[in-house]
Amino acid sequence: MRYTIGIDGGGTKTELAAVTLEGEPIASLFGGASNAFSVGFDRAFAEVARLLERSWSETGLKPEGCVGLGVGLAGAGRDEDRLRWTQALQAKLAEHGLVKAVYVGNDAETALFGTAGKREGMVAISGTGSLVYGITPDGHQLRVGGWGHLLGDAGSGFTIGLRTLQAIVQSYDGMAAPTLMSGSVLASVGLTDPVQLKDYAYAPERTKQDFAAFARFCIEAAARGDAAAIGVLAAEASALAEQTSALIAKDSSFEEADLVLAGAIFANSELFRAAYADQLRKQWPKVRPTLMQRTAAYGAARIAAEEYRRNPAK
Numbered sequence: 001m002r003y004t005i006g007i008d009g010g011g012t013k014t015e016l017a018a019v020t021l022e023g024e025p026i027a028s029l030f031g032g033a034s035n036a037f038s039v040g041f042d043r044a045f046a047e048v049a050r051l052l053e054r055s056w057s058e059t060g061l062k063p064e065g066c067v068g069l070g071v072g073l074a075g076a077g078r079d080e081d082r083l084r085w086t087q088a089l090q091a092k093l094a095e096h097g098l099v100k101a102v103y104v105g106n107d108a109e110t111a112l113f114g115t116a117g118k119r120e121g122m123v124a125i126s127g128t129g130s131l132v133y134g135i136t137p138d139g140h141q142l143r144v145g146g147w148g149h150l151l152g153d154a155g156s157g158f159t160i161g162l163r164t165l166q167a168i169v170q171s172y173d174g175m176a177a178p179t180l181m182s183g184s185v186l187a188s189v190g191l192t193d194p195v196q197l198k199d200y201a202y203a204p205e206r207t208k209q210d211f212a213a214f215a216r217f218c219i220e221a222a223a224r225g226d227a228a229a230i231g232v233l234a235a236e237a238s239a240l241a242e243q244t245s246a247l248i249a250k251d252s253s254f255e256e257a258d259l260v261l262a263g264a265i266f267a268n269s270e271l272f273r274a275a276y277a278d279q280l281r282k283q284w285p286k287v288r289p290t291l292m293q294r295t296a297a298y299g300a301a302r303i304a305a306e307e308y309r310r311n312p313a314k
Contacts (some may be wrong), residue, residue, distance in 0.1 A: 001026075004308065005055060006301025007098040008107055009034030009073040011165035012209050016051040017297035019053040020060055021305050023067040024310050025298060027059040032190055035074040035129075037148065042103055044073075045088050063096040067312075070103045070304030072296050074129060085212040097157060103308050107296050108133030108143070114299025115292045121288075122254055124244050127263035128212045130156035132240070132247045133162070134267065144247040145240075149208045155240025157265055158213035160232060164218040165201060165211070168194055185214055207258070219224030219269045229301040231269065235313070237275035244276075248284050266291060 003026060005218045014034040018027035031051045036206040048071070056063050070087060073081075080102045089102045108131050112123040122134040130153045131146035149158045168185060170176040172194040182194060189200060200206070210212035247253040259280075265271055277289045 001061075001065050002063065003065055004068040004070065004304035005052070005066055005300045006110065006297045006299065006304060007034075007051065007069070007071045007073075008110060008296035009030040009033040009044065009048060009071070010107060011038045011074055012212065014051060015295060015297040016055055017295060017301050018055060018059065018066075019298060019301035019305070021067070021308070023302065023305075027055060027060070027061060028297070029054050030067060033209070041084065045085070048089070049092050056096070062072060063098060064102060066093075066098060068101050068103070069093065069263070070105075070110065070300035070302070072105050072107040072300045074107045074127075074141035075133075081255060097281055101304070101311065103300075103303055103307050104189045105300075105303070106131075107135065108262075109141075110299040110303060111137070111261050111292055111296040112299065113303050114294035114296050115260045115262075115290060116258045117302070119303075121258035121260065122244070122247060122277075123260040123262055124240060124260075124266070126155050126157070126240060126265035128157045128209060129153045130159070130243075130263070132243045134247050134251065134252050134257070136251050138158065140251070142247060143230040144249050144250075145243045149211075155236040155261075155265070155272075156244055156293075157215040158208045160218055160236050160265065161211040161214035162230045163236065164214045164229070165197055167226065167232060169197060176228060180224060181217050181229055184217040188213075188217065213253055215265060216268070219265075220273070221271070222271050226258075233272045234275045237272045238279055241276050241279040246279055248287065253286070255284060257288070259287050259289045260292050261289055262292040262296065 003020050006017045012032040016029040031047050033039050034047040036044040063241045085104045086102050108123045125131045132144045168182045171179050218229045222233050
């Protein structure tokens, strides 16, 4: 059986999908983070390589049936990053006697293809990080945001998690009303008093994934009507909508384009989705927001299939 493999690598987890040339999913595996900017290239590549090995050792798929590999990676937007990944992945496939086409793109591109089925339109990602990305009908790629957690990841899990902690300490200081987030967040990390959050947050081992994990408690509290949590989600949804608006303004083709909403925050918070879409429609009423239907890993596998059909000799 001939198939392609797609890999979606992010700041928290990596997903592998094996898909037939007809588009039928046949295997799915998960691993740890593979964002080279977060964990370094060597660790990121090792995670992807482990998933490839597992795809052949755990699923019953034979390496010789793989006719292409597509990879969408957070932090692989520059040409030099794509080249480094492509060369490393080609060498990995060669270990199994495979000389196959390897396509490396960013995670936004594969998320767009997975749901829209084409390399045209826009995708807004709100996961550990955030990014708004678009491809014009003539193939020109544009982006807004995605600057990372220090320079700015508006509407991301990291930023929502950070704002959650800030809301808790502001409540403790008497600057804001009590919030449901206090108890759930403290319990999740074994703390009993908001004062302890300072040592927790500034510990040298703390990662952006640790902060992003707190977004879940903000989403849960907002669903229960907590005003502080609702405020955090609404503000971050608005910030991401502003970035999306800036992208749309860059090219007129985006004014009536598909817009795929990808990432855990969009998937898990109806309030966040609604606030984001409502603000965007005020300025761009013809944009078509759609929650991601297929995973970015699936999209990466379908891109690999498209590349194979263009040049099956590879």
